[in-house]
Amino acid sequence: MLDEAKLKTLARKVNGIYEGALVAGMIYLGDELGLYRAMHGQGPLRSEEVAARAGLHERFVREWLYTQVASGILDHHSEGLFELSPEAGVVLAEEDDLRCMARLFDGLPQRTALLAELPRSFRTGIGVSWADAERGGTPERVHYMERMLRPWYEQVLVPRLLPLLDGVVARLEAGAKVADVGCGSGVALVAMGKAFPQSTFHGFEIAPLALDRARENTIQAGVSNVSFFNARDGGLPDDGSYDLITTFDCLHDMTRPDTMAKAIHDALSPEGSWLIVDPAGRGSFEENLAHPLAVTGYASSVMGCLQSGMSEQGGAGCGCFGLPEPVMQSLVESAGFTRFRRIDLPHPMNNYYEVRP
Numbered sequence: 139m140l141d142e143a144k145l146k147t148l149a150r151k152v153n154g155i156y157e158g159a160l161v162a163g164m165i166y167l168g169d170e171l172g173l174y175r176a177m178h179g180q181g182p183l184r185s186e187e188v189a190a191r192a193g194l195h196e197r198f199v200r201e202w203l204y205t206q207v208a209s210g211i212l213d214h215h216s217e218g219l220f221e222l223s224p225e226a227g228v229v230l231a232e233e234d235d236l237r238c239m240a241r242l243f244d245g246l247p248q249r250t251a252l253l254a255e256l257p258r259s260f261r262t263g264i265g266v267s268w269a270d271a272e273r274g275g276t277p278e279r280v281h282y283m284e285r286m287l288r289p290w291y292e293q294v295l296v297p298r299l300l301p302l303l304d305g306v307v308a309r310l311e312a313g314a315k316v317a318d319v320g321c322g323s324g325v326a327l328v329a330m331g332k333a334f335p336q337s338t339f340h341g342f343e344i345a346p347l348a349l350d351r352a353r354e355n356t357i358q359a360g361v362s363n364v365s366f367f368n369a370r371d372g373g374l375p376d377d378g379s380y381d382l383i384t385t386f387d388c389l390h391d392m393t394r395p396d397t398m399a400k401a402i403h404d405a406l407s408p409e410g411s412w413l414i415v416d417p418a419g420r421g422s423f424e425e426n427l428a429h430p431l432a433v434t435g436y437a438s439s440v441m442g443c444l445q446s447g448m449s450e451q452g453g454a455g456c457g458c459f460g461l462p463e464p465v466m467q468s469l470v471e472s473a474g475f476t477r478f479r480r481i482d483l484p485h486p487m488n489n490y491y492e493v494r495p
């Protein structure tokens with residue numbers, strides 16, 4: 139016997155999810171076409187004015203404006219006036235504000251297209267790596283990741299997080315050797331390279347388009363102390379020569395995080411530090427369900443983290459929440475590290491750890 143009330147509630151929920159997917163597409167368009175930026179700080183505008191400011195066709199803009207009012211993003215005043223409130227402006231138009239969320243929707247068409255690849259991984263057990271997800275030469279996914287994280291690297295990593303590590307800023311100021319493994323498009327290294335000109339920074343990455351983009355970013359930023367290496371051509375040297383190694387949001391994506399932890403141990407000097415940033419998984423599925431970003435974490439995992447972690451035969455496949463603090467501690471201790479500390483800096487998704495030999 140079906141519980142009709144339960145069925146109705148669920149149907150309403152699923153319909154809301156479907157609406158959300160449609161609105162996500164509308165937000166993507168508003169961001170991509172510069173519509174939010176055209177409206178930001180302008181007060182109430184007519185559709186003709188929005189279209190003129192964004193250089194677009196009025197009829198399409200008007201329909202888009204209707205969707206934005208219907209979904210509660212824009213305010214509507216009488217006589218066809220539409221307004222992006224100052225609050226909506228922060229969330230959707232202020233690129234450099236850490237609270238801006240427009241970047242979440244960047245590359246949505248490319249990320250949605252990736253769905254067509256995923257049934258294969260469910261059938262074969264082999265996931266799509268970050269490098270394979272770039273296949274076809276479209277750099278959007280790299281740009282998406284970069285846009286997602288750049289403000290954090292610039293506004294939190296250098297001024298707030300590095301000073302919380304034991305003696306690291308002093309070493310960087312004096313001239314240290316640093317590696318960022320799984321460096322993506324290199325934005326963290328560029329931010330650190332600018333802040334610490336006496337130090338040398340090396341990025342290791344396996345995704346070729348990310349490496350191309352990283353080199354481009356370095357040139358654009360005019361920094362000469364940052365260089366990049368394809369980790370497939372040989373990873374970190376085992377000579378204990380690095381003073382600081384960082385892994386930002388990538389250890390759980392690796393097919394062999396245990397092997398990587400050992401390689402990092404061998405590459406670090408005895409007084410060196412490893413800074414790990416990784417999703418703050420909890421001990422069990424039930425505990426993860428209470429995580430405010432549980433849905434985002436698990437869905438991103440199916441589309442990205444788990445894909446990457448299972449992209450080779452025998453891959454560890456941690457998934458987004460697969461390295462909670464006790465598991466992380468045991469992973470690094472098995473690799474030979476003796477000091478492990480969670481750094482007290484709040485983040486909606488990640489934990490920060492300082493790990494030392």
Ligand SMILES: C[S@@+](CC[C@H](N)C(=O)[O-])C[C@H]1O[C@@H](n2cnc3c(N)ncnc32)[C@H](O)[C@@H]1O
Pocket residue numbers: 268269283284287319320321322323342343344345348369385386387388391392393398446
């Ligand atoms: C979620 S992205 C994070 C990228 C970057 N750290 C950032 O914050 O923008 C994970 C990255 O780890 C890289 N990766 C995965 N396994 C790797 C490995 N064994 N060696 C180096 N990079 C790896 C992927 O190619 C991908 O670029």
